[in-house]
Amino acid sequence: MDLSVIKEFLTPDNLTELIQSYRSFGPIIGITLPLIEAFLPFLPLFIFVMVNASAYGLWLGFLFSWIGACSGAMFVFWIVRKYGQSRALGFLKRHKQVRKFMDWLNRHGFGPLFLLLCFPFTPSSVVNIVAGLSKISFYQYALAVFTGKMVMIFTMSFVGYDIPSLIKQPIRTAIVLLIIFILWFVGKRIEISINRKVEKEHQHL
Incomplete structure (x- = not known):
């Protein structure tokens, strides 16, 4: 597609109209898209959360994204x-890195999970799978998910609650991009740090 066509479409009026159309679907689509992303991690959760906040407002958009x-x-x-011990999913448990992270998670529990889930660019699908294979309790994991994702999704919602203004105000756009980069950078550093700790602990076993 020609870049000029994209540029012409990305105007405040067009974006506002698109968001109004999105809102007309009610809360179902706002909840369903973030829910589906947990099963299809290549989908852009960040975009879904930002659009929800812009379409439904900061608080309702945050709520729908958080529930989903x-x-x-x-x-x-x-x-x-439930099915991690079955033949269909058994290969996951035999994977070397999964095994290491799973054992480390069994020893450390809630803390690192909460921290990982606070950041939007953590591969949460991997965290969900490894946690499911580990011995962490359902209630511990639920608490980590509900609190960690509350922090993450509110941050993303706050960044994206007024998408049309990103076109009208270049300075705000630059600030948003900077916030996104900081979130990505900090999340990656935490992920790398946890991976290093996992490696060190396994070397001492």
Whole structure:
């Protein structure tokens, strides 16, 4: 597609109209898209949350995104916990890195999970699967998911609650991009740090 066509479409008026159309579907689509992302992690959760906040307002958009993302995470956790020992999913438990992270999670529990789930660019689908295979309790994981994703999704909602203004106000756009980069960077550093700790602990076993 020609870039000029995209540029012409991305105007405040067009974006506002698109968001109004999205809102007309009610809360179902706002909840369903973040829920589906838990099963299809290549989908852009960040975009879904930002659009929800812009379409429904900061608080309702946050609520719908949070309900969808938490529900999806808990569904994946429940499926893996229930069927993780079966032949279909047994290969996951035999994977070396999964095994290491799973053992480390068994020892450390809630803390690192909460921290990982606070950041939007953490591969939460991997976290959901490994947690499902681990011995962490359902209630511990639910608490980590509900609180961690509350922090993450509110941050993303706050960034994206007025998408049309991103076109009209370049300075705000630059600030938003900076916030996104910081979230990505901090999340990656935490992920790398946890992976290093997992490696060190396994070397000492």
